[in-house]
Amino acid sequence: MFIQFFGSYLLSKGAVSAEQLIDAIEKESSAYVHPGALAMHAGMMSSEQIEDVRIAQTHNDKNFEELCVEKGYLTKEQVDELLASQYPRYLSLGQILVENGVFDESAFHELLASYIAENQIKEKHLPGENGETIHSMLEKYCAHIESPDKAYHLEYLNLFLNNLVRFIGDDFTLLRPVTDVSSYTAGKYASQHTTGIYDLTSVLDMSEDTAIAFAGRYVSEQFDEFDEIVQASIEDFLNLHNGLFHVNMSNSYSIELGLEPPAFGSDRMLNISGSTYIFPVLFPFGIVNILLQEPLSQTL
Amino acid sequence: MLLKDSKILIGDDSILARRRLKDLLSDMGASHFIEAVNGAEAVEKYIAEQPDLVFLDIVMPVKDGICALKEIMRQNPEALAIIVSSVGTQQQIKAAIEAGAKDFLQKPLNRDQLKNILAARFDASIDNTLRE
Numbered sequence: 001m002f003i004q005f006f007g008s009y010l011l012s013k014g015a016v017s018a019e020q021l022i023d024a025i026e027k028e029s030s031a032y033v034h035p036g037a038l039a040m041h042a043g044m045m046s047s048e049q050i051e052d053v054r055i056a057q058t059h060n061d062k063n064f065e066e067l068c069v070e071k072g073y074l075t076k077e078q079v080d081e082l083l084a085s086q087y088p089r090y091l092s093l094g095q096i097l098v099e100n101g102v103f104d105e106s107a108f109h110e111l112l113a114s115y116i117a118e119n120q121i122k123e124k125h126l127p128g129e130n131g132e133t134i135h136s137m138l139e140k141y142c143a144h145i146e147s148p149d150k151a152y153h154l155e156y157l158n159l160f161l162n163n164l165v166r167f168i169g170d171d172f173t174l175l176r177p178v179t180d181v182s183s184y185t186a187g188k189y190a191s192q193h194t195t196g197i198y199d200l201t202s203v204l205d206m207s208e209d210t211a212i213a214f215a216g217r218y219v220s221e222q223f224d225e226f227d228e229i230v231q232a233s234i235e236d237f238l239n240l241h242n243g244l245f246h247v248n249m250s251n252s253y254s255i256e257l258g259l260e261p262p263a264f265g266s267d268r269m270l271n272i273s274g275s276t277y278i279f280p281v282l283f284p285f286g287i288v289n290i291l292l293q294e295p296l297s298q299t300l
Numbered sequence: 301m302l303l304k305d306s307k308i309l310i311g312d313d314s315i316l317a318r319r320r321l322k323d324l325l326s327d328m329g330a331s332h333f334i335e336a337v338n339g340a341e342a343v344e345k346y347i348a349e350q351p352d353l354v355f356l357d358i359v360m361p362v363k364d365g366i367c368a369l370k371e372i373m374r375q376n377p378e379a380l381a382i383i384v385s386s387v388g389t390q391q392q393i394k395a396a397i398e399a400g401a402k403d404f405l406q407k408p409l410n411r412d413q414l415k416n417i418l419a420a421r422f423d424a425s426i427d428n429t430l431r432e
Contacts, residue, residue, distance in 0.1 A: 055410045167408075219316065232316035239314065239359065240407055243386020247406075250389035259387055261313055261361045 001134045001161060002121060003028070006090035007173030007282075008141065009115050016102055021173055022284050024096040029171040032089060035064050038082045039074060049073045057166055059244075090115075134158070144179045145277055152198045153292055156245055157279060160290055163241045164281065168217045168288075175280040175287070184270045184278070184291065187211070188226065190235040191265065192242050195258035198249070203270065203291035204238045210286030235262040301352060303422050304329040309351040311335075311342030311368060312384070313360045317407070321355060321384065324414055339363030343371045346379070353421075356401075358385040358392060366392075366399050373400035380421060384409065 007025060010016045016024075036053070039045040045068070053067045065083070068074040074082075094108050103111070115121070119137050138154050145153065164172060189205035206214060212223045215233035223230050239262045249255040274294040281288045308330055312318045318335050325333070334349050336342035340363040342356060354372060356365035365383060372379050383396040388406035396404050403417045 055412070058408050058410075059406055228315055229319070232314050236314050236316045240386045243359070243388070243407065246387050247389050250391065256389060256391050259359050261359050 001137075001165075002119075003089040003093055004161065004170070004173050005119070005134075005137045005141070006093060006115055008175070009118075010097075010111065011173065012176060013111065015107070015111055016097060018175075018282060020097065020100065020102045022282065024093055024100060024102070025171045025173065026284050027096050028089060028093045029169070031092065033086070035068075035079075035082055035086075038085065039068070039078075042082065044078050044082070045073050141174060142177065142277075144177070147275060147294060149198060149200070149294060152200075153277065155248070156200070156202075156292065157290075159245050159248060160241055160279075161281075163237075163244065164288075167237060167240075168214060169283070172281050172283045172288075175282050178278040178280070179275075181272055181276040181278055181291075184272060184276070185268070186265060186270050187267060188231070188234060189265050189270075190238045190262045192238055192262040193260040194242060194246075195260065197255055198257055199295050201293040201295075202238065202242060203289075203293065204234055205289045205291060206234070207286055210283075210288060213283075213285035214288060231264055235264055238262055301422060302329075303418060304331060306330060306352040306422075307332045307334065307349060309334045309336065309342060309345055309349065309354045311337075311339060311345075311355065311360065311365065312357040313337050314357070317357065317384075320409060321414075324409060324411055327411070328415060328418065339365055339368030342368045343375075346372045347375060350376075352380065354379060354381040355384050356381060358383060358387055358396070366395050369396070369399040369401060382417065 007021050011018065011021060036045065036050040040047060040050060053064055053071065053073065056067050056071070057064060062070070065074070065079045069076055069079060091112070094112055097103060098105055098108050119133065121133060135154065135158065138158055142150065142154060142157070147153065186203065186205040187207045188211040189203050191201055191203040194200045194202065208226050211234055212226055212230055215230040216223050218233045218237055219229070242259055246257050246259060249257055272293070274296040276291055276293045279290045281290070308325060310318050310321055310333060312321070322333055334345050334351055336345050338360045339356070342354070343363070346354060356369055358365040365385065369381055369383070372381060377400070379400065381401050382403045382405060383401045384405045384407060385392065386407040388404065393404045402421065405413060405417065
C-alpha cells in the first residue's frame with residue numbers, strides 16, 4: 001500500500017500532476033512482478049498453491065506473503081528472500097517519474113527522504129509492523145476528519161483500499177479527501193446503509209465511463225456500454241466490501257452490525273444531512289469516489 | 301440425485317451474483333435453474349416449483365434470506381438449502397444453521413468450496429463432474 005500513499009504524497013506536494021502520476025503508475029504496474037510469480041519462478045510454490053492463497057486472500061484481510069507463511073507454503077526466510085529481490089514499488093514509481101522528466105534525481109531523493117521520514121517507513125518491517133505503518137499513514141490522510149466514528153472510518157477505509165487492490169487492481173492513488181461536503185451530485189452510484197453502533201451510509205460513485213471500466217475489471221469481462229451487469233457490479237462490489245467489513249468487525253472487535261440491501265442510483269444530487277466525507281481514488285480509467293455519510297445526530 | 305437433473309433455486313437480489321453462481325453450477329453439470337430477486341419471491345417460487353436445492357443470499361430486499369429460509373423449512377423440513385453471503389459473521393452463520401441451512405458459503409464464491417459442499421450433499425459416485 002506504500003506505493004498508493006506515495007502517489008498521494010507526491011500529489012499533495014505538487015510534485016506531479018494527476019496525469020503524470022497515472023502515466024507512471026500504469027508503467028510501474030505493467031512492470032511489477034507479483035510475489036506469487038516470483039515464488040513460482042524460484043521453484044518455491046506451485047501454481048495450485050498460488051491460486052489457493054489468492055482465493056484465501058479474498059476471505060482474509062491479510063497480504064499474499066503472510067498467507068503463504070500461514071499455510072506453510074513458504075517460510076519467513078523465503079518471503080524475505082523473495083522480497084529482497086524486488087525494489088519497493090514506490091521507488092520504482094519515483095524512478096519512472098524521473099525517467100519521464102517530471103522531476104530530477106535530486107528532487108526525487110528529497111521527496112523520498114521526506115516521505116520515508118514522515119511515515120517512518122523502514123527498509124524491513126517486523127511482522128505486523130507493515131499494517132501499523134499503513135494505519136498511521138491512513139490516520140495522516142484522514143487528519144482533517146473530526147468524528148466520534150473516526151476509528152471505524154479508518155478501519156473501513158483500510159479494508160476498502162485492500163479490497164480495491166484485490167478485486168479491481170493496485171494501480172491507483174488516493175486523492176485528497178473532501179471533508180466539508182454540503183452538496184454532491186453523483187453519477188452512477190450504489191449506496192448501502194450499515195446499522196448498529198457504526199451507523200453509516202456508504203456510497204460508491206463514479207462516472208458512466210469509469211463504471212464500465214470498473215465493472216470490466218471486477219468481473220474480468222469487456223463491457224462496451226453501461227448495462228445491468230455493469231450496474232450490478234458496482235452494487236456487488238460495495239455489498240461484498242461491506243459484508244467483509246462486517247466480518248472483520250465481528251471477528252476483530254466482537255461488534256455485530258446490520259446491513260441493508262444496496263440501492264443503485266444515477267445522475268442525481270445526494271441528500272447530504274449528517275457529516276459526509278469523500279475519498280477519491282484515482283485509477284487510470286477514472287476516479288472512483290467512496291463517500292461515508294454519518295447520520296445527522298452523529299455530527300459534532 | 302444427480303446435480304444435472306436437479307432443480308435449483310437461486311435467491312439473490314444481484315443479477316451478477318445469480319449469474320456467477322449459475323455459471324459455476326453449470327460447469328458442474330447443473331442446467332435447471334429458477335431465480336428469485338428477493339426473499340419473498342424465493343419462498344413463492346420454492347412453494348410453486350419444489351426445487352431440489354436452494355441457494356439464498358442473506359441481505360435482500362422485501363424479505364431477507366434467513367426469514368425466507370425459515371419459511372421454506374416450515375414448508376419442507378427436509379429442504380436442502382445453502383446460504384451464500386458476504387456477511388459471514390459467526391452470528392449470521394449461527395442464525396443460518398439454526399434456520400435450517402445445511403451449509404454457509406462466504407462470498408466471493410470459489411469453485412472448490414462450492415464443489416466440496418455439493419459433493420458431500422449429492423451422490424458424488426454418480427455425478428462425475430463433482431469428483432474432478
